[in-house]
Amino acid sequence: MRRSRWQDVTYRNPYLFALLLLIIALAVNILLQPNLVASATLNSNMRVFLPLILVAIGQAVVMIGGGIDISVGAIVSVVNALLATQIGINGDPGTATIMMGAALFVGMGAGAFNGLFVAYLRLQPIITTFASSFLFAGLALFILPNPGGGVPSLFTAFYRETILLGLPLALYVIALTLAAWALVRQTRYGRYLYAVGGKPDAAYETGVPVRAVQFSSYVVSGLMAALGGIAITLLTGSGNAQVGDPLTLSSITAAVIGGTPLSGGAGGIAGPIMGAVILGLVRNIISFANVETWWQTFVNAAIIVLALAMPGIINLVRRRNV
Amino acid sequence: MTRRYFATFALLLTIAATLAACGGAPGAAAPTTAPAAAPTTAPAAPAGKKFTIGISNPFISSEYRTQMIQSLIDVNKEYMDAGITNELVIESADTDVAGQIQQLQNLINKGVDAILVNPSDVNGLNDTLQEAVSKGIIVISVDQELNTPNVYNVGIDQKEWARISARWLAEKLGGQGNIVLIEGFPGHPANVARMDGVEEVLKEYPNIKVLARDTGKWDEATGQQVMSNFLASFPNLDGYWTQDGMAIGAMQAVLAANPSKFPVVVGEGRCQFLQLWDQRLKEDPNFETIAVANPPGVSPTGLRIAVNMLQGKQVDKSKLGGANGLSFVIPVPVIVTKENFQEVFTTVCKDKPATYLLDGIMTDAEVQQFFVK
Numbered sequence: 001m002r003r004s005r006w007q008d009v010t011y012r013n014p015y016l017f018a019l020l021l022l023i024i025a026l027a028v029n030i031l032l033q034p035n036l037v038a039s040a041t042l043n044s045n046m047r048v049f050l051p052l053i054l055v056a057i058g059q060a061v062v063m064i065g066g067g068i069d070i071s072v073g074a075i076v077s078v079v080n081a082l083l084a085t086q087i088g089i090n091g092d093p094g095t096a097t098i099m100m101g102a103a104l105f106v107g108m109g110a111g112a113f114n115g116l117f118v119a120y121l122r123l124q125p126i127i128t129t130f131a132s133s134f135l136f137a138g139l140a141l142f143i144l145p146n147p148g149g150g151v152p153s154l155f156t157a158f159y160r161e162t163i164l165l166g167l168p169l170a171l172y173v174i175a176l177t178l179a180a181w182a183l184v185r186q187t188r189y190g191r192y193l194y195a196v197g198g199k200p201d202a203a204y205e206t207g208v209p210v211r212a213v214q215f216s217s218y219v220v221s222g223l224m225a226a227l228g229g230i231a232i233t234l235l236t237g238s239g240n241a242q243v244g245d246p247l248t249l250s251s252i253t254a255a256v257i258g259g260t261p262l263s264g265g266a267g268g269i270a271g272p273i274m275g276a277v278i279l280g281l282v283r284n285i286i287s288f289a290n291v292e293t294w295w296q297t298f299v300n301a302a303i304i305v306l307a308l309a310m311p312g313i314i315n316l317v318r319r320r321n322v
Numbered sequence: 323m324t325r326r327y328f329a330t331f332a333l334l335l336t337i338a339a340t341l342a343a344c345g346g347a348p349g350a351a352a353p354t355t356a357p358a359a360a361p362t363t364a365p366a367a368p369a370g371k372k373f374t375i376g377i378s379n380p381f382i383s384s385e386y387r388t389q390m391i392q393s394l395i396d397v398n399k400e401y402m403d404a405g406i407t408n409e410l411v412i413e414s415a416d417t418d419v420a421g422q423i424q425q426l427q428n429l430i431n432k433g434v435d436a437i438l439v440n441p442s443d444v445n446g447l448n449d450t451l452q453e454a455v456s457k458g459i460i461v462i463s464v465d466q467e468l469n470t471p472n473v474y475n476v477g478i479d480q481k482e483w484a485r486i487s488a489r490w491l492a493e494k495l496g497g498q499g500n501i502v503l504i505e506g507f508p509g510h511p512a513n514v515a516r517m518d519g520v521e522e523v524l525k526e527y528p529n530i531k532v533l534a535r536d537t538g539k540w541d542e543a544t545g546q547q548v549m550s551n552f553l554a555s556f557p558n559l560d561g562y563w564t565q566d567g568m569a570i571g572a573m574q575a576v577l578a579a580n581p582s583k584f585p586v587v588v589g590e591g592r593c594q595f596l597q598l599w600d601q602r603l604k605e606d607p608n609f610e611t612i613a614v615a616n617p618p619g620v621s622p623t624g625l626r627i628a629v630n631m632l633q634g635k636q637v638d639k640s641k642l643g644g645a646n647g648l649s650f651v652i653p654v655p656v657i658v659t660k661e662n663f664q665e666v667f668t669t670v671c672k673d674k675p676a677t678y679l680l681d682g683i684m685t686d687a688e689v690q691q692f693f694v695k
Contacts, residue, residue: 041431048420048421236445296415
């Protein structure tokens with residue numbers, strides 16, 4: 001089948017549609033809420049979006065590798081429960097730093113667990129990670145049965161209020177992840193990941209260590225979920241064993257809006273980052289457009305469905321015109 | 323390939339930088355530009371400024387919340403007609419803690435004078451609520467108690483609420499028997515308080531044995547399923563304790579199983595439950611149970627308190643209680659037992675849908691008891 005030019009362009013620039021959507025969403029949001037661009041408001045928005053952004057990046061990496069990770073939300077919860085109980089509101093900064101470091105290993109460990117089952121025991125990713133999500137959620141509930149605990153206000157204030165050169169902390173974190181991703185893309189590993197996600201058989205025949213690459217994608221996802229867990233802990237300053245649950249589906253939505261196909265082998269992380277921001281901006285737009293109470297959920301869902309379906313609709317229309 | 327990603331990143335930063343630049347002075351812009359977003363329907367308020375009250379509700383999939391939002395709108399209408407308040411600013415959607423933080427930030431941004439929040443997390447909103455308080459906004463947590471400095475609470479005493487029906491159950495059983503407990507979300511603050519209350523009561527009755535305890539997740543279908551399992555495992559059950567949201571399901575499971583020994587059941591303050599009660603009475607005229615209302619009306623009562631505070635009335639702190647000494651404890655408005663069943667069933671529930679929760683909203687005159695005369 002001949003590909004249209006639009007398909008060609010979007011294939012080479014998977015984030016293009018997300019960028020378009022982001023610009024529209026930003027424009028509408030600024031129209032309705034002119035002070036969105038003030039650094040204080042920008043910061044207050046970005047600090048809320050950051051946990052999802054981080055989790056969505058990990059999700060996108062797994063999806064590029066041809067898998068999916070349904071357990072990311074539960075990993076976020078485990079990390080949150082761990083930090084809130086082990087650091088405590090009056091914890092000293094030293095312990096806090098060590099625990100955050102440990103949390104990253106916990107996330108990677110959880111990811112390795114998923115990777116082991118999916119890559120080496122060859123179980124279906126969707127079922128495996130769905131099952132492990134209950135395992136992790138149970139673990140989180142075991143660590144922290146009742147919401148409580150916390151982290152020192154020193155840390156939450158740093159997360160919530162750091163604005164450098166007029167730009168919120170979250171933007172620097174995003175810049176770092178994009179830079180890291182750019183480096184990864186240059187390595188052989190980066191090319192392997194896309195090869196494994198696109199055509200695992202062909203990749204195997206050309207000598208790509210398919211299992212190891214799949215395994216690693218889940219470890220990366222676990223690591224990003226742990227970072228997301230740290231971010232949400234610093235945002236809320238407290239622990240709740242169910243805090244990560246809603247992030248699972250949102251992260252997949254953000255990745256798909258960001259041009260990462262569920263079939264794997266394509267996409268990037270710039271798109272999912274924009275996807276996560278778009279999801280947040282839509283909530284703002286609904287709020288500031290004074291949408292009637294009973295319609296808010298419907299309008300929110302309708303915009304997301306439209307965003308998900310739009311690339312397909314554009315392709316459909318263009319194909320007819322070719 | 324990589325160059326393109328750097329380009330994207332650069333673009334993102336540029337956009338952000340431009341936006342930040344257009345925004346002007348950081349921080350200072352927020353409060354001054356905010357009122358533009360508020361409904362501009364106040365040409366010239368009769369006496370002074372009209373107040374705007376914001377609502378943050380993170381959960382919509384329950385009749386409780388629907389009734390809560392509707393009665394908030396109705397009560398605010400009274401104050402609007404009197405020229406005291408503007409239209410409510412309602413942020414209501416199923417969302418997580420981060421989403422509720424965003425709801426609250428948007429309310430702050432819109433320049434509301436008071437915020438009524440039904441919190442999704444006991445501590446997770448603290449920093450955000452403090453930000454609101456520091457901007458001079460009156461913050462009231464409704465339905466669920468928060469232990470946050472300067473944040474007021476309006477709600478019933480959840481522990482006492484559960485004790486009422488637990489005590490009734492224990493007495494009805496004559497202080498002995500085998501029971502099961504069906505609880506709401508484990509770890510949810512309201513559920514924790516309620517189960518504490520139940521345990522306190524049961525401690526006084528050592529001959530009542532709790533055979534099992536499971537969660538019905540405050541969901542009717544789950545409650546029904548859990549109860550069916552219990553009935554199958556313990557055919558000689560003497561009674562059970564459950565709470566609102568699941569009692570209808572549990573009761574339906576018992577009615578369906580129709581065990582030889584009908585257990586002593588605890589109900590909920592909802593018209594649909596009273597219908598089941600009425601249905602059971604036709605078969606067994608001696609049947610009795612208890613339904614304690616968990617009123618969504620605490621939120622509109624909270625709205626009245628907020629309006630009075632905005633009007634400058636001084637809160638009488640000696641009337642307040644709770645963990646941080648800032649709780650307006652609202653008495654349970656309706657307890658249905660066999661004494662008043664017919665009256666409530668035939669009057670209150672007569673014109674109401676089955677999903678209606680027995681309710682009570684304090685009048686403006688009644689909330690004056692919390693203020694210094």
